[in-house]
Every structure is written in C-alpha cells, then in structure tokens.
Amino acid sequence: MKLDRTSFAILAMGAILLIAGPALPSWMVSMLNVSLCYGTVVLGMMLLMRNGIVSFGHGLYFCLGAYAAGLLDQMLKMPDMLLMVGAAVVVTGVVSAILGLLLAKYRDIFFAMLSLAFSMILYGLLVKTASLGSTDGFNVAAKTVAGFAVAPESQRLMVYSLAVVFATVSAFFLHSYLASHQGRLAGAIKDNELRVEYMGASVMRAVHRNYVISAVLAGIGGALMAVNIGHIDPEMTYWPQSGEFVFVAILSGTGSVFAPLGGALVFEAIRSFAYEYSPNTWQMVLGITMLLVMIFLPGGLWSLFTRKREG
Amino acid sequence: MAVILDARGLEKSFGAVTAASNINVAVEQDAVVGLIGSNGAGKTTFLNMVTGYLKPSAGTIHFEGRDITPLAPREITRLGICRSFQIPQLFNTMTVLDNLLVGVGIVAAAGSKWGARNSAYDDPVKAVDTMLDQFGLGSYRNRQAGLLPEGTRKLLDIAMAMVVRPRILLLDEPTSGVSADEKFVLMDMVMAAVKEHKVTVLFVEHDMDVVARYTDRVLAFYEGRIIADGAPATVLDDVEVRRFVIGSHAAPAGAASHA
Amino acid sequence: MSQFIAVLVDGIVYSSWLFIIAVGLTLIYGVMKILNIAHGSLYALGAFTSVTLCGLWFNAGLPPMGSYLMLLLSAILVGLVAGPVIERGLLRFMYGKDEVVLVLVTYALFLILEDLIKLIWGVDPLFITGPGGESPYSLLGNFEVAGLTYPNYNLVLIAVAVATGGALAWALARTRSGKLLLAVIHDREVSAALGINVGRIYFVTFTIGAMLAGVGGALTAPTVSVVTGMGAEVIVLAFAVVVIGGLGSLPGAALGALIVGLVRAAAVHYLPEVELFSIYFVMAVVLILRPKGLFSGAEVRKI
Structure with missing residues (x-):
C-alpha cells in the first residue's frame, strides 16, 4: 500500500489529537470525543453515498454497536474498551452481512x-425488552483497556484517546479503500450500474461489501459513543437519530474522508452552541442549515475547500 | 480458422413482433462481421442475446465451445465478450481516466478468474494512458466524461469495452451520432486497437460505406431473420438486401443515410 | 372470543386513524413524487392548533359540541396556511430533483417545523379540555361491544376515514380535476405539454395533503396529550402504512392501514412485547417480498 498525502494527513491529525488531548480543556475534549464517534458513523454514511445510496436506518448499527458494548459490560462482566469495540464490529458485521x-x-x-x-x-x-431497561436503556462503564485497568480520573482521557485512535484508523482504512479498485467501483455504481455489470463486476456484491463496511463503521461509532456517554438507550436506533447521520453526511459532503470528521465537528459545535443559547430552536437551525447546504453547496462543506484549491 | 462464437437456432419474440427467428451464426476468430438491417430487424436483439441481456426463447449460444446461453451479462463479460452501446454508457461524473481505471480494477480484482486471459495490468495508469492515446483520447484524459462531445463519448464507450480485454467485441452502431468526416477516423482507431489485441468484432452499422470498408463478412437482418450472409460485396449487392435492408432511399456514398 | 372482538374493534379504529394520516402522504407521493417527512409535522400542527382553537372555544363559554367545529377548522387552517406556504415557499423550487433529495428537503422542513411548534406552543404537554372537563373525546358518549365499552368518538374516526377515502376515490374517478390529476400522475411532461397546469395541480395536491395531515392531528388531539415529538412518532407509522400498501396508491393506503391496524391491535392484546416490532416487521417483510408494496404491480400507478 502506498501512502498518499491524505493518508499522511489522517495519521498526522490522529497524532496531534492524541498528543494534544491532555492539554485541551475538558469541554473541548468532550466535543471532540462526540464528534469523532459521530464522524466514524458518518464515514460509513459517506461510503454508502458514494454508491448513490442513502440509509435512513443507520441508527440500527450505531445502536447495535452500543448495545454490544453495553452487554459485554452488563452480562459478561467484561468492561474492556477494546473488547467492546471488537464486539461491536462482530455484531454489526454479522447483522449487516445478512x-x-x-x-x-x-x-x-x-x-x-x-x-x-x-x-x-x-x-x-428494545423498547419492550425490560431486561435491557426498555426505553430507559442502561448505563455502560468501561474499566479496562486491553486488560489494563484505567484509573477513574484518567478514564475520560482514555475514552477520548480511544475515539481518536479508532476514528483515525477508520478514516485511514476508508481512504485507502476508496482509492483502491474496489473503492472506485462505488462511484461507478452511482453513475451507471448497467456499465459496471457489462465490465464484468457484480454491482450487488460491491454494494453488499460497502454496506457491511459502513455498518461496521457505524458499530464502532456506537460502541465508542456508549463508553463516552456512559449510557445507552433505544433512541440510538430511533429514526431521528438515523436522520441526524444523514444530516451530517449531507452537511459534510463526500469529497474526502476528512469531510465526515470535520462535518461532525461542525455539527457538534452548532448543536452545543444552539443548545446552550436557544434550546428550542436548534433543530430549526439544523433544518435551515441543511436546506442552505443542499441548495447552495450540493457537495457539502467539503466543496468549499476543493473549490478554493482549484481556484 | 476456429469458430469462436456459435449461435444455433435462436428464437425471440416480443408480443407479436418476431425479433429473432432461427438465427444461425458461426463466427470465426479474428473475423470482422457487420450486422445490417433496418430498425427493428433484430440486430440489437442478437447482440443482446449474445451478451446475456435477453434470453432467447429457444436456441443456444456457444463461446469458445462453452454454452453461455444461461449466463448473466456479467459472467459473459468475464468470459471475454464485451460490448459498446448505441447510447454511450459512461460514468458521467468521473474523469475519462477513471472511467477506464474502473475496468482495469475489475480485471485486476478478478485476477486469474478473468476468463482464460490472465493478463492483469502491471501498471494500470500507464496501460490506460496507452489506450487513451490509441483511441485519440489523450487530450481528454482528465475531463469529466459527462461533458464530452458525442463522438468522443462514442470512442470512450468503445474503449471501456476494450479495457476489460475482450476476445469478442460487439459494437452497437459505433458511428451513429458521429459526424460524417469523423466516422472513418473513429473506425480506423477502433480497428487498429482490435487488430493489435486480436479481438473478433461484430458490429451493427447503418452506414454501408463503413460496412464495406471494414468488414470481411456481413449478416443482413430482416424481420428477425438473416436473409443474407457472406462477403460484403456479395451481400451488399444481393437483390433482397438491396430491397429490404438498404432500400430505395439508399444514399450516395459518403452521406449519412440512416434515419 | 371477547378478546378477539376487542382486537377487531381496536384494529379497525386504529386502522381508520392510520388511514386518515397516511392518505395525505400517499396522495402527495403519488402526484408529486415527494415522500414527505414533514407530513408528521403537519399532523402535529393540526393537533396543536386544535388545542388552541378548542381552548378558545371552551373559554368563551360556547356550547361544547362546537368544539368539533374547531377541530375541523384547525385542519382547514393547517391545510390553507401551512400547505401553500411550504409548497410555494420551498417545494416548488425543488421539483424535478432526485426523490431522495426531496426526502431530505422534507426532513429539513420537518426539523424546522418541530421547533416552530415548540416556539409557538412551548414544550409542556397540552390537553383539550374545557373548564368543566369537557372533551370532544367523551362528549359523544360510549358504545358497547361484547361487554367492552368504547367512546363513540371512535366511530367519528371510522366515519372520517371512510368518507375521506370515498371522497378521494370518487373525485379521482369521476371529476374533471381528478382526471387531470391522474394524467399528471401518469406523465408529468406530457400533461404539461397538453396544457395541464401542473404547477397548479401540485399546489392543490399539497394543500389537500397538508389538510389531511391536519385532520389526522386535529382528530388525534382530544385522545392524547399533545406533545412535541408526536410528529416524529407518527411519520414512521405512516411510512409503514404507505410502504406496505404501495407508495402513491389510494387503495394501498387503505390496505396498509388495515394491516398495520389489525397487527398492532392483535399484538397489544395477545403479545404486548411485540407491539411496535410487529408493525415494522410486517413493513420489512412486504418490502422484501414486494418492494413496491402490495397494491402496485407493473401497471401505471393509480392514486
């Protein structure tokens, strides 16, 4: 695998976020943390959108990933962060494959x-499963990383660092994938499925593969979110949650793997800001933003960068 | 010469319209076969049956001795029969280079499973660039496919069929929509590429000058049947062909004649 | 036996309610090819408006029976105000775009309307009750089936559903406007070329669709606590109904409503744990077996 500029930039971003973590104010760590979880899910949305497909149910995998993590803690008493993410990958991988x-x-x-x-x-x-807390869900706590206990005071930083690592790895992987032959098929499928078949590739198989990848990314995001927030509930698979992922994906654009991560950060910023100053109008802000982006920036926020570069 | 494509007793009808009736064609390797006939005579139906897009209601199609009648287009492509389209089927938002790289990628990903032609591309970009030059598309390399002029679109469409390394290339009206003075330029380039890679060609064409110049065999279709089959000079002079296919409105040489 | 009858009665009542909500959605999709997520917000708008209007009515000391008029007026208001504003102000600039893009546009609209409702009515649950505890829900008295008591208000829901469905079917089949509408559904470009004012038809269709959402909300308001988020809850149910029946199909919406209504009623009575699950399970199964829904074959889509 050859590394291009973007790959280096992704790794550099990861390294900077990791090193800067301890120095950042806690509000910023929280915001980055949530953005990275969201961003990882939206990386998956972006992959689907490259195929010309929009899922209005990706909350399914976000939620499955979170519950897989939660159940590892709740039922198996194995509150290890890496295992939790691993469980999320397995569960979402299997379910999405089917x-x-x-x-x-x-x-x-x-x-x-x-x-x-x-x-x-x-x-x-989930809302009717009393043993999992029904609509209330339940609390999740991760206490170890790869078997090593984490002191309670460094817990937050650890969760953040893990989110940085997984988001970076996910973005790195997705970028390489999109640049590969398999990845290039996504855009071809969006443009002309008939031609793809007449060039000898199976559209079904390619879409299936991309769907599974996007689901696993959503699962990782969900597991990270679970340990980050410390609580999970069925709202994670309720449709407005999926709608929010669609929103961030549209806001971001699909031009680069940086778009979903950056878009998620912008989204979090809008949300925290609007929520603080005007809790009853933040959805309105989102809705108006979404309309403006769709009308004036069909390529999402990312197109602002590419436009500048070309000009 | 060995028979590479063998269609036997093909039948197909759409409602009351007979699109193929007892079609028997054996094509020899390296042949260049022209398919002529008025619209609705069954030429494109024949191409569609060979590529698996339509299933004949009776009859069989063998490719290199293998029965391909039940296969899907994708599988037939992988075996080595590729086609171009009357209306170019491109990846419109992608660059010309990427349009072809998709094909290279598909061949590369299939690896040894790519028919008998295990010929993976060592340097995809270089291979595509060579091909672009061969098709005179070099200057369009980084242009978006959706914004190309029509003649260029036709060429790219054919290049996209060639890039997946076919043994047989089927062209559906390669020169339709191409200006009269560009037709021969286009066909010269296509034929050069075809000869270089030793590809057998079948092409549907309305321009009899093009047919006369490039083919070594002509099949004339009329109402789903093949009414004449032989050397171009013979077929194009055939009384029935002149009456039913070329018609009294046959235009003088060089003019775009088809409706 | 009595439980079976209860399932049947509950199912039919619930189906009627679902039909009223879903019919506007399917009408708009059928004509305009817009799968309107904001339909849920229009429904909520109808409910909140009726809380306000009924409240005014009761507080003015007017005869309680008139509150039904207020429900009707709320629906008409939603249709005549929100419908035109949304269609003229936003949707008409989007016609011809990809169906998925249109869904996203209405999703953005949904987000905006949800907060608009919060701004106007606040975030606390509201109820339609007069000073003496009067409510349109109980004013009409009750009826009994197999020893079970039901409010007569349920009969209103059934009657409205049947009347709405009947009126639409009649209008499409028998009136000039209905035939023009069918022409537009069949082929928008040709219709426009033939001189049919497609823009006007879209305008009227969306207004009627919005009004139907308003009717759904207004009729629901007396039976529940009117809260923010009720639109989000309802829109997925409506999606299930129209997807099961076949997007854009009027008989499909009726069949979808019946299926979802009866399935849910059966679940509630026999196996409460699967109440919601069962609805979406049926939706998924239908989509898998008949992606275009039960009521739409290869033939031209019929409203």
Missing part, C-alpha cells in the same frame, strides 16, 4: 425505507 443480502438490491427511497424498517424493528424490540 441484512445486506436483502438491501443490496434496493436503491433510492426503497433502500431508505427498508433500512428504516430494519432500524425500527430493533427499536420496537
């Missing part, structure tokens, strides 16, 4: 609706 077989044939609003239905099925199950 559901992907059904979804890979669907496009446009039918894909959106079926993915929505799947996520709402999980929602319906």
Whole structure:
C-alpha cells in the first residue's frame, strides 16, 4: 500500500489529537470525543453515498454497536474498551452481512425505507425488552483497556484517546479503500450500474461489501459513543437519530474522508452552541442549515475547500 | 480458422413482433462481421442475446465451445465478450481516466478468474494512458466524461469495452451520432486497437460505406431473420438486401443515410 | 372470543386513524413524487392548533359540541396556511430533483417545523379540555361491544376515514380535476405539454395533503396529550402504512392501514412485547417480498 498525502494527513491529525488531548480543556475534549464517534458513523454514511445510496436506518448499527458494548459490560462482566469495540464490529458485521443480502438490491427511497424498517424493528424490540431497561436503556462503564485497568480520573482521557485512535484508523482504512479498485467501483455504481455489470463486476456484491463496511463503521461509532456517554438507550436506533447521520453526511459532503470528521465537528459545535443559547430552536437551525447546504453547496462543506484549491 | 462464437437456432419474440427467428451464426476468430438491417430487424436483439441481456426463447449460444446461453451479462463479460452501446454508457461524473481505471480494477480484482486471459495490468495508469492515446483520447484524459462531445463519448464507450480485454467485441452502431468526416477516423482507431489485441468484432452499422470498408463478412437482418450472409460485396449487392435492408432511399456514398 | 372482538374493534379504529394520516402522504407521493417527512409535522400542527382553537372555544363559554367545529377548522387552517406556504415557499423550487433529495428537503422542513411548534406552543404537554372537563373525546358518549365499552368518538374516526377515502376515490374517478390529476400522475411532461397546469395541480395536491395531515392531528388531539415529538412518532407509522400498501396508491393506503391496524391491535392484546416490532416487521417483510408494496404491480400507478 502506498501512502498518499491524505493518508499522511489522517495519521498526522490522529497524532496531534492524541498528543494534544491532555492539554485541551475538558469541554473541548468532550466535543471532540462526540464528534469523532459521530464522524466514524458518518464515514460509513459517506461510503454508502458514494454508491448513490442513502440509509435512513443507520441508527440500527450505531445502536447495535452500543448495545454490544453495553452487554459485554452488563452480562459478561467484561468492561474492556477494546473488547467492546471488537464486539461491536462482530455484531454489526454479522447483522449487516445478512441484512445486506436483502438491501443490496434496493436503491433510492426503497433502500431508505427498508433500512428504516430494519432500524425500527430493533427499536420496537428494545423498547419492550425490560431486561435491557426498555426505553430507559442502561448505563455502560468501561474499566479496562486491553486488560489494563484505567484509573477513574484518567478514564475520560482514555475514552477520548480511544475515539481518536479508532476514528483515525477508520478514516485511514476508508481512504485507502476508496482509492483502491474496489473503492472506485462505488462511484461507478452511482453513475451507471448497467456499465459496471457489462465490465464484468457484480454491482450487488460491491454494494453488499460497502454496506457491511459502513455498518461496521457505524458499530464502532456506537460502541465508542456508549463508553463516552456512559449510557445507552433505544433512541440510538430511533429514526431521528438515523436522520441526524444523514444530516451530517449531507452537511459534510463526500469529497474526502476528512469531510465526515470535520462535518461532525461542525455539527457538534452548532448543536452545543444552539443548545446552550436557544434550546428550542436548534433543530430549526439544523433544518435551515441543511436546506442552505443542499441548495447552495450540493457537495457539502467539503466543496468549499476543493473549490478554493482549484481556484 | 476456429469458430469462436456459435449461435444455433435462436428464437425471440416480443408480443407479436418476431425479433429473432432461427438465427444461425458461426463466427470465426479474428473475423470482422457487420450486422445490417433496418430498425427493428433484430440486430440489437442478437447482440443482446449474445451478451446475456435477453434470453432467447429457444436456441443456444456457444463461446469458445462453452454454452453461455444461461449466463448473466456479467459472467459473459468475464468470459471475454464485451460490448459498446448505441447510447454511450459512461460514468458521467468521473474523469475519462477513471472511467477506464474502473475496468482495469475489475480485471485486476478478478485476477486469474478473468476468463482464460490472465493478463492483469502491471501498471494500470500507464496501460490506460496507452489506450487513451490509441483511441485519440489523450487530450481528454482528465475531463469529466459527462461533458464530452458525442463522438468522443462514442470512442470512450468503445474503449471501456476494450479495457476489460475482450476476445469478442460487439459494437452497437459505433458511428451513429458521429459526424460524417469523423466516422472513418473513429473506425480506423477502433480497428487498429482490435487488430493489435486480436479481438473478433461484430458490429451493427447503418452506414454501408463503413460496412464495406471494414468488414470481411456481413449478416443482413430482416424481420428477425438473416436473409443474407457472406462477403460484403456479395451481400451488399444481393437483390433482397438491396430491397429490404438498404432500400430505395439508399444514399450516395459518403452521406449519412440512416434515419 | 371477547378478546378477539376487542382486537377487531381496536384494529379497525386504529386502522381508520392510520388511514386518515397516511392518505395525505400517499396522495402527495403519488402526484408529486415527494415522500414527505414533514407530513408528521403537519399532523402535529393540526393537533396543536386544535388545542388552541378548542381552548378558545371552551373559554368563551360556547356550547361544547362546537368544539368539533374547531377541530375541523384547525385542519382547514393547517391545510390553507401551512400547505401553500411550504409548497410555494420551498417545494416548488425543488421539483424535478432526485426523490431522495426531496426526502431530505422534507426532513429539513420537518426539523424546522418541530421547533416552530415548540416556539409557538412551548414544550409542556397540552390537553383539550374545557373548564368543566369537557372533551370532544367523551362528549359523544360510549358504545358497547361484547361487554367492552368504547367512546363513540371512535366511530367519528371510522366515519372520517371512510368518507375521506370515498371522497378521494370518487373525485379521482369521476371529476374533471381528478382526471387531470391522474394524467399528471401518469406523465408529468406530457400533461404539461397538453396544457395541464401542473404547477397548479401540485399546489392543490399539497394543500389537500397538508389538510389531511391536519385532520389526522386535529382528530388525534382530544385522545392524547399533545406533545412535541408526536410528529416524529407518527411519520414512521405512516411510512409503514404507505410502504406496505404501495407508495402513491389510494387503495394501498387503505390496505396498509388495515394491516398495520389489525397487527398492532392483535399484538397489544395477545403479545404486548411485540407491539411496535410487529408493525415494522410486517413493513420489512412486504418490502422484501414486494418492494413496491402490495397494491402496485407493473401497471401505471393509480392514486
């Protein structure tokens, strides 16, 4: 694998965030942490959008990842952060591999609706499962990393560092993937599925593979979110959550893996700011932003950068 | 010469319209075969059946001795039959270079499974650049495919079929929409590439000058049947062909004649 | 036996409610190809407006029976105010865009309307009750089936659903405007070329669709606590209904509503744990087996 400029930039970003962590004010650590969790999920949304597909049910994997992490703590008493993320990867990988077989044939609003239905099925199950706290969910706490105990006072920093590492690895992986032959197929599928088949590649298989990757990314984001917030509930798979991921993906654009990460940060900033100063209008701010982006910046915020570079 | 493509007793109808009736064609390796006939005569139906897009209601198609009748387009492409389209099917938002790199990637990813032609591209970009030069597309390399002029789109469409290393290339009206003075330029480039890679060609064409100049065999279609099959000079002079295919409105040489 | 009857009655009532909400959604999709997430907000707007209007009515000491008029007026207001504002102010600039983009536009609209509702009505739950505890829900008295008591208000829901469905079916089949509408559904470009004012048809369709959402909200308001977020809850249910029946199909919406209504009622009575699960499970199964829904085959989509 050859490293290009973006790959180096991703690694550099990760290193800087990691080193800067202890020096940053706690509000900024919190904001970055949530952004990285979200950003990882939106990396997956971006991959789907490169295929021309929008999921209105990615909360499903965000939630599954979080519950996989939570159950590891709750049921198996193994509150290890790495294991939690690992469990999320396995669970979301398996579930998406199965559901992907059904979804890979669907496009446009039918894909959106079926993915929505799947996520709402999980929602319906969770809200009625008393042993998992029903609508209230339950608390999650991670106490070790790879078997090493983490002192309570350094817990937050540890969770943050882990989010940095996983988001960086995810972005690095996705960037390499998109630059690969397999990854290039995504854009080709978006443009012309017929031609892809007549060049000898299976559109179904490619979409399935990309769906699984995007689901696993959402699962990682969910597990990180669970240990970050310390609490999980079925709202994670309720449709407005999935809608929020769509929102961030549109806001970000799909031009680069930096877009979802940056977009997630902008989103978090808008949210914290609006929530603090005007809690009853922050959704309105989001809605208006989304409309403006769709009308004036169809390539998302990322297109501001590329436009500048070209000009 | 060995027979590379063998279609036997193909039948196909759409409702009351017979699109293929007892089609028997055996194509020899390295042949350049022209398919002529008025619109609706069954030429494109024939191409569609060979590439697996349509399934014949009766009959079989063998490629290099293998029955490909039940296969999907993708599988047939992988075996070595590729096609271009009457309306170019490009990846419109991607650059010309990327359009072809997609194909290179598909061949590379398939590796040894790519038919009998295990010929992975060592240096994809260089291979594509060579190809772009061959097709006279070099100056368009980094242009977006969706914004190309029509003649260039046609060329890219054909290059996209060639890039996945076919043994047989099917061209559906390669010169339609191409200006009269560009037609021969386009066909010269395509034929040069085809000869270099030893590809067998079947192409649907309305321009009889193009047919006469490039083919060594012509199949004339009329109402789903093949009414004449032979050397271009013979077929183009055939009385039935002149009446049903070329028609009284046959234009003088050099003019764009088809409707 | 009595439980079975209860399932049936509950199911039919619930189906009627679902149909009222979903029919506007399917109408808008059928004509305009917009899967309108903001339909949920229009529904909520109807509910909140009716809280205000009924409150005014009761506080003015007017006869409680008139509160039904207020419910109706709320729905009309939502249709005539929100409908045109949204269609003229936003949607008309989006026509011809990709269906998924249109969904996202209405999602943005949904976010905006949700907060607009909070700004106007606050975030506390509201109820429709007069000073003496009167509510349109209980004013009409009760009926009994197999030993179970139901408010007569449920009959209003059924009647409105049947009347709405019937009126739309009649209008489409028998009136000139209905036929123009069918022409637009069949082929927008050709219709426009033939001189049909497509823009006007879109305008009217969206207004009627918004009004139907308002009817759903207004009729629901007396039966629940009116809270923010009620639109989000309802819109996925409506999606389930129209997707099961076939997007854009009027009989499909009726069938989808019946299926979802009966499934949910059965779940509530026999296996409460699967109440929500069952609805979306059916939705997923239908989408998997018949992606275009039960009521839309290869033929031209019929509203």
